[in-house]
Amino acid sequence: MTTPPKEKEPSKKLTPFQTPKGMRDILPEESPYWEKARESTADIADFYGFGYIEPPVLENIDLFVRGVGMGTDIVEKEMYTLKTKGGDNLALRPEFTASMIRSFLENGMSRMPQPVKLWYFGPVFRHENPQSGRFRQFYQNGFEIIGGESDPIYDAQVIVAGVRFLEAMRIKAPLIHINSIGCRSCRAIYRKKLLDFYRKEMAAGKKKGKVVCRDCERRMDTNVLRLLDCKDEACVELRGRAPSILDSLCSPCRTHFKGVLELLDEIGLPYMLNPYLVRGLDYYNRTVFEFYTEGENIALGGGGRYDYLAELVGGKSTPAVGVAMGIDRIIGILKDKDIDFGPRKKDKVFVVHVGETAKKKAFALMEEFRKANIRALEALGKDSLQAQMKVADKEEVQIALILGQKEIYEGVVIVRDMKTGTQENVPIGKIVEEVRKRLHKN
Numbered sequence: 090m091t092t093p094p095k096e097k098e099p100s101k102k103l104t105p106f107q108t109p110k111g112m113r114d115i116l117p118e119e120s121p122y123w124e125k126a127r128e129s130t131a132d133i134a135d136f137y138g139f140g141y142i143e144p145p146v147l148e149n150i151d152l153f154v155r156g157v158g159m160g161t162d163i164v165e166k167e168m169y170t171l172k173t174k175g176g177d178n179l180a181l182r183p184e185f186t187a188s189m190i191r192s193f194l195e196n197g198m199s200r201m202p203q204p205v206k207l208w209y210f211g212p213v214f215r216h217e218n219p220q221s222g223r224f225r226q227f228y229q230n231g232f233e234i235i236g237g238e239s240d241p242i243y244d245a246q247v248i249v250a251g252v253r254f255l256e257a258m259r260i261k262a263p264l265i266h267i268n269s270i271g272c273r274s275c276r277a278i279y280r281k282k283l284l285d286f287y288r289k290e291m292a293a294g295k296k297k298g299k300v301v302c303r304d305c306e307r308r309m310d311t312n313v314l315r316l317l318d319c320k321d322e323a324c325v326e327l328r329g330r331a332p333s334i335l336d337s338l339c340s341p342c343r344t345h346f347k348g349v350l351e352l353l354d355e356i357g358l359p360y361m362l363n364p365y366l367v368r369g370l371d372y373y374n375r376t377v378f379e380f381y382t383e384g385e386n387i388a389l390g391g392g393g394r395y396d397y398l399a400e401l402v403g404g405k406s407t408p409a410v411g412v413a414m415g416i417d418r419i420i421g422i423l424k425d426k427d428i429d430f431g432p433r434k435k436d437k438v439f440v441v442h443v444g445e446t447a448k449k450k451a452f453a454l455m456e457e458f459r460k461a462n463i464r465a466l467e468a469l470g471k472d473s474l475q476a477q478m479k480v481a482d483k484e485e486v487q488i489a490l491i492l493g494q495k496e497i498y499e500g501v502v503i504v505r506d507m508k509t510g511t512q513e514n515v516p517i518g519k520i521v522e523e524v525r526k527r528l529h530k531n
């Protein structure tokens with residue numbers, strides 16, 4: 090996985106300013122990956138009927154406190170918050186889902202045909218400890234289905250959208266981890282069972298010292314379900330003996346979960362039941378899931394059903410389900426595996442100039458190609474012919490157009506086929522047509 094750049098040594102600093110810790114520039118060489126990610130998201134959204142939405146980067150803090158949950162790491166430790174001069178308490182969004190529900194309620198989307206399907210792509214901010222695949226500013230795309238019924242079909246649809254995105258990004262064999270965390274009633278019963286189990290274990294193990302890690306000791310008071318997804322060795326051993334949430338689901342939740350799994354079976358999507366998957370945000374109920382790929386132990390995306398979120402933020406009960414993918418992590422894997430998407434368009438010509446008059450003409454010619462929607466490259470800032478041809482070679486263009494003093498005088502352009510090396514003079518007035526013809530033939 091791509092690690093965030095280390096803080097630079099003082100002696101190597103080229104500028105007193107560096108990107109803040111955990112944040113980075115996305116440089117031009119990475120842009121084919123980002124374009125591919127954006128295009129694939131938009132294609133999938135278009136096919137499955139999601140409409141694009143762009144909420145503000147800042148939201149009222151309370152939206153996340155009430156939506157994501159007071160006892161979660163995101164709200165407790167990771168939000169970037171600020172107080173405006175007017176006294177508003179805002180937070181840089183740590184995720185999109187709460188904003189989606191806020192927008193749904195604020196913009197009266199419940200009066201539109203239900204459910205409403207929304208997609209997004211943009212940066213989110215979490216003040217986490219930067220490490221491999223973990224940044225403080227990172228990008229998510231997502232697909233949310235809000236309103237209508239709490240129907241398993243919608244759970245399956247967002248899971249499929251996530252998988253199709255990973256496939257489009259050429260992630261091999263995406264693996265779905267899936268679980269159900271039930272509803273308010275059956276989860277409350279399970280929570281009590283789990284707490285009883287841990288309390289008994291703690292009491293029995295007291296003499297032997299540590300039974301669970303410090304964090305889990307705290308979780309027993311704050312967020313019992315999160316006991317299940319602790320990575321500490323002792324806690325992992327213990328949870329293996331803990332009661333499973335799947336055995337505690339009430340009948341409607343069991344039927345719902347079965348419905349989701351049957352739909353995934355119907356289209357042959359492999360999944361792994363993971364009864365320890367509970368997710369780090371409080372708003373979920375019933376289905377929760379995460380995406381992984383072979384050889385990587387970090388989630389590439391995740392989501393679930395959040396039927397209570399609208400109520401938590403003051404709206405009326407609205408079933409909803411969604412998924413968000415971690416774009417930086419996905420691109421990190423592609424880069425590590427040397428999978429690239431190449432330059433955006435292959436058809437390219439290169440305009441070469443020799444001399445000041447030709448430079449002006451070449452500058453104007455670029456605009457003609459732009460009008461004709463033909464991708465033309467140049468190195469107008471370089472005067473040496475050799476230097477320009479070097480750039481043309483590097484860019485692997487098919488055709489070079491050479492304009493010198495003599496050509497300007499004769500009203501022609503030299504058209505050089507970069508593969509065969511053959512050259513031909515073409516009248517300057519016909520050059521756009523000629524280039525179009527040649528690019529078409531290739």
Ligand code: HAM
Nearest residue numbers: 184186223224227388389390391392393411412413415
């Ligand atoms: P999440 O699991 O917190 O879910 O984030 C989704 C994905 O964002 C993760 O699976 C991971 O790939 C990526 N991610 C999370 N933290 C970082 C980080 N620090 N650096 C890089 N990538 C990261 C949500 O945010 C929910 N809103 C998903 C959802 C949508 N649920 C329903 N609808």
